[in-house]
Amino acid sequence: MLSFFRAAATIAVVLGLSSGGHAIGKVTRSGRYLYNADGSRFYIKGIAYQEQGKSSSANVGKESGRATIQLGAATVDPNAPFSEPSTFIDPLANATACARDIPLLQQLGVNSIRVYSVNASLNHDSCMQGLSSAGIYTILDLTLPVNGSIDRSSPAWTTNLLDSYINTIDAFSKYDNVLAYNVGNEVVVSPNGTTAATFVKAAARDTKAYLTSKSSSALVGYAAIDGDDTWIVPLANYLSCDPSGGNSGGTAIDIFGLNNYEFCGDSTFQASYAGKTGDFAGYNVVAYFSEYGCNQPSPRVWAEVPVLFGSDAVPVWSGGVAFSYFPAESGQGEFGMVTLSSDGSTVTPNTDFDNLKTMYNQVSFINDPGQSSAPSASYPACPQQNTSFLASTALPPTPSDSACQCLESNLSCQFNPQTSNTSAIVGSLLDTACSLLGTVGGSCDPIAGNGQTGQYGTVSSCDPSTKLSFAMSEYFEANKRDPQACSFSGNGTVNAKASSSSNATVVASSCLASATGTHVPTAPSSATNPGSSSSGSSSSSSTPGAATTILVSDTRALLGVFLMFAVSVAGGLLSLA
Numbered sequence: 391m392l393s394f395f396r397a398a399a400t401i402a403v404v405l406g407l408s409s410g411g412h413a414i415g416k417v418t419r420s421g422r423y424l425y426n427a428d429g430s431r432f433y434i435k436g437i438a439y440q441e442q443g444k445s446s447s448a449n450v451g452k453e454s455g456r457a458t459i460q461l462g463a464a465t466v467d468p469n470a471p472f473s474e475p476s477t478f479i480d481p482l483a484n485a486t487a488c489a490r491d492i493p494l495l496q497q498l499g500v501n502s503i504r505v506y507s508v509n510a511s512l513n514h515d516s517c518m519q520g521l522s523s524a525g526i527y528t529i530l531d532l533t534l535p536v537n538g539s540i541d542r543s544s545p546a547w548t549t550n551l552l553d554s555y556i557n558t559i560d561a562f563s564k565y566d567n568v569l570a571y572n573v574g575n576e577v578v579v580s581p582n583g584t585t586a587a588t589f590v591k592a593a594a595r596d597t598k599a600y601l602t603s604k605s606s607s608a609l610v611g612y613a614a615i616d617g618d619d620t621w622i623v624p625l626a627n628y629l630s631c632d633p634s635g636g637n638s639g640g641t642a643i644d645i646f647g648l649n650n651y652e653f654c655g656d657s658t659f660q661a662s663y664a665g666k667t668g669d670f671a672g673y674n675v676v677a678y679f680s681e682y683g684c685n686q687p688s689p690r691v692w693a694e695v696p697v698l699f700g701s702d703a704v705p706v707w708s709g710g711v712a713f714s715y716f717p718a719e720s721g722q723g724e725f726g727m728v729t730l731s732s733d734g735s736t737v738t739p740n741t742d743f744d745n746l747k748t749m750y751n752q753v754s755f756i757n758d759p760g761q762s763s764a765p766s767a768s769y770p771a772c773p774q775q776n777t778s779f780l781a782s783t784a785l786p787p788t789p790s791d792s793a794c795q796c797l798e799s800n801l802s803c804q805f806n807p808q809t810s811n812t813s814a815i816v817g818s819l820l821d822t823a824c825s826l827l828g829t830v831g832g833s834c835d836p837i838a839g840n841g842q843t844g845q846y847g848t849v850s851s852c853d854p855s856t857k858l859s860f861a862m863s864e865y866f867e868a869n870k871r872d873p874q875a876c877s878f879s880g881n882g883t884v885n886a887k888a889s890s891s892s893n894a895t896v897v898a899s900s901c902l903a904s905a906t907g908t909h910v911p912t913a914p915s916s917a918t919n920p921g922s923s924s925s926g927s928s929s930s931s932s933t934p935g936a937a938t939t940i941l942v943s944d945t946r947a948l949l950g951v952f953l954m955f956a957v958s959v960a961g962g963l964l965s966l967a
């Protein structure tokens with residue numbers, strides 16, 4: 391605690407702020423609106439705050455899938471042309487950089503920043519305290535690059551993801567200025583992809599239960615890519631609905647973010663936001679623009695700011711996050727509002743910054759409705775499945791570390807990688823194991839989940855390494871436990887402790903018997919290395935080149951990275967489709 395307060399005091403001095411104990415107020419949700427402690431409406435006047443990484447040549451060109459993403463006619467898709475990151479820079483872990491930037495954020499007049507990935511094992515005291523003292527809230531995505539997000543191509547809600555989300559929440563729950571945690575960003579990008587919404591909703595359910603168990607009032611959110619009304623609107627409604635029909639918010643997000651770039655230049659409400667505003671007219675939870683800021687023409691004049699905070703928009707929207715503080719260049723051009731000196735010691739605002747500053751500083755919030763007259767929370771029934779919205783209301787279970795560890799430790803053939811970078815090989819090994827299993831009459835159905843039928847295999851909520859051990863064990867057993875059938879080119883090890891009388895299917899149903907429903911998740915035990923196999927090697931893969939990557943819209947930007955994994959898993963799971 392001592393160092394915590396010292397860091398806070400230092401920042402206050404650096405920033406020349408009064409440290410007179412003016413704590414940032416608590417923001418709460420009443421129905422579809424956000425409120426300050428005094429009952430006045432709270433609006434997100436925000437900016438995205440995360441450095442974009444450099445392109446990794448290995449990943450360039452894996453993005454063809456994005457071309458199919460349909461946006462409104464006047465919309466740009468700033469994310470699509472970004473290449474695939476594999477590492478990230480935590481923007482809340484560098485006290486020097488935060489001290490450099492917070493005065494600029496204050497000049498800009500923002501009350502919120504959105505951050506796309508943080509590293510739970512680093513110290514965030516200085517940045518978070520500095521932001522809090524400056525009256526700035528954070529909207530924090532819980533997702534990480536490569537293997538820390540729900541993979542839209544092969545979606546699952548698994549122990550390693552839940553544990554990673556919890557680790558991040560635990561690292562940030564001591565701060566008073568976390569407004570919301572996003573459980574995903576642009577996971578669902580097409581009507582077909584809406585099956586992934588079941589996993590996003592399960593993530594929201596379990597994240598919410600965990601926050602409640604910690605007495606946290608932070609909101610649970612999701613940030614969506616913009617798209618056609620026929621699936622975006624049901625998606626939003628689905629994420630905030632009650633599948634049981636009992637008006638309960640247990641599986642509902644609190645805040646829906648739309649990454650919306652519809653308003654370009656000096657457009658008008660009617661010509662830009664009117665359609666989406668109408669779509670969300672009856673929405674039951676908070677809605678805002680989790681990214682906005684069309685950059686054509688450039689420089690941006692930010693004529694959308696008074697419109698977004700004006701009387702046409704505020705009955706529906708609670709503000710937005712301008713994209714982006716740090717340089718972020720795509721095929722659509724530059725979205726950044728500052729440039730960094732080569733040594734990172736100084737930042738220089740550009741015209742976009744100055745214009746946004748002017749606009750943000752002119753905003754006066756419309757306080758309507760006040761909290762006392764806000765409609766109370768309601769959680770309608772979920773949208774019907776149809777050809778443009780495929781997600782079932784049957785959600786996957788809460789992932790259980792203990793059940794998956796029981797399974798892993800009792801399986802006859804265990805994934806025992808020779809590398810700590812398991813995410814690089816798990817996909818191809820799953821592909822191999824599942825197709826080999828197919829040749830001996832087995833199937834990978836138990837490790838797969840289907841968001842359209844709402845059927846989830848016994849092992850579907852375990853981490854990828856445990857799923858792989860399961861598939862390897864089934865193949866090994868089908869080959870009468872011939873040690874050669876557990877080799878997988880040196881990636882598998884026969885488990886001498888495994889029972890010779892029970893097989894993988896039996897062990898799975900025994901270990902996971904009590905893990906089919908929901909429960910309040912608990913923090914992973916420190917002995918656990920989420921996402922790794924049971925091999926005991928717990929060293930996390932080093933993240934080379936601090937100067938690489940950060941993603942803009944993480945999950946989406948990760949598509950290419952995931953593709954290898956996803957495609958190979960899907961390849962092995964065809965039988966489920």
Ligand SMILES: *[C@@H]1O[C@H](CO)[C@@H](O)[C@H](O)[C@H]1NC(C)=O
Pocket residue numbers: 582
């Ligand atoms: C989406 O579904 C349509 C129709 O069912 C199909 O033609 C198309 O290939 C699918 N797209 C993807 C990406 O799976």
Ligand SMILES: *[C@@H]1O[C@H](CO)[C@@H](O)[C@H](O)[C@H]1NC(C)=O
Pocket residue numbers: 619620621623624773774775776777778779
């Ligand atoms: C599916 O249902 C949604 C409402 O939940 C509707 O907006 C959409 O148009 C429907 N899609 C089709 C193809 O009918």
Ligand SMILES: *[C@@H]1O[C@H](CO)[C@@H](O)[C@H](O)[C@H]1NC(C)=O
Pocket residue numbers: 484485486487733734735936
């Ligand atoms: C923190 O940020 C400063 C300014 O950009 C940079 O010079 C320094 O290398 C960063 N420190 C770390 C540990 O990344």
Ligand SMILES: *[C@@H]1O[C@H](CO)[C@@H](O)[C@H](O)[C@H]1NC(C)=O
Pocket residue numbers: 537538539550551554810811812813814919920921922929930931
């Ligand atoms: C991602 O993979 C690395 C090993 O490559 C592992 O240490 C880490 O725990 C994994 N993270 C998640 C969330 O699965």
Ligand SMILES: *[C@@H]1O[C@H](CO)[C@@H](O)[C@H](O)[C@H]1NC(C)=O
Pocket residue numbers: 476811813814931932933934
């Ligand atoms: C892990 O492997 C992948 C694929 O080979 C690579 O892109 C990534 O940089 C590796 N990560 C680390 C931390 O070595």
Ligand SMILES: *[C@@H]1O[C@H](CO)[C@@H](O)[C@H](O)[C@H]1NC(C)=O
Pocket residue numbers: 807808809815818819878879880881
């Ligand atoms: C493990 O599997 C990977 C991916 O198939 C392969 O490249 C590697 O050679 C295998 N063996 C070892 C010891 O890593």
Ligand SMILES: *[C@@H]1O[C@H](CO)[C@@H](O)[C@H](O)[C@H]1NC(C)=O
Pocket residue numbers: 864867892893894895896
């Ligand atoms: C596993 O064992 C059970 C019980 O002995 C048996 O019914 C089942 O067929 C076995 N499964 C496989 C895949 O061998």
Ligand SMILES: *[C@@H]1O[C@H](CO)[C@@H](O)[C@H](O)[C@H]1NC(C)=O
Pocket residue numbers: 796797799800889897900901
């Ligand atoms: C699995 O192993 C654990 C010890 O690691 C043991 O307590 C448990 O009974 C085993 N479960 C099954 C189904 O074999």
Ligand SMILES: *[C@@H]1O[C@H](CO)[C@@H](O)[C@H](O)[C@H]1NC(C)=O
Pocket residue numbers: 478509510511512534930931932933
């Ligand atoms: C978090 O930071 C630690 C310490 O620098 C590093 O070892 C680890 O790889 C980082 N984790 C991620 C997911 O980047």
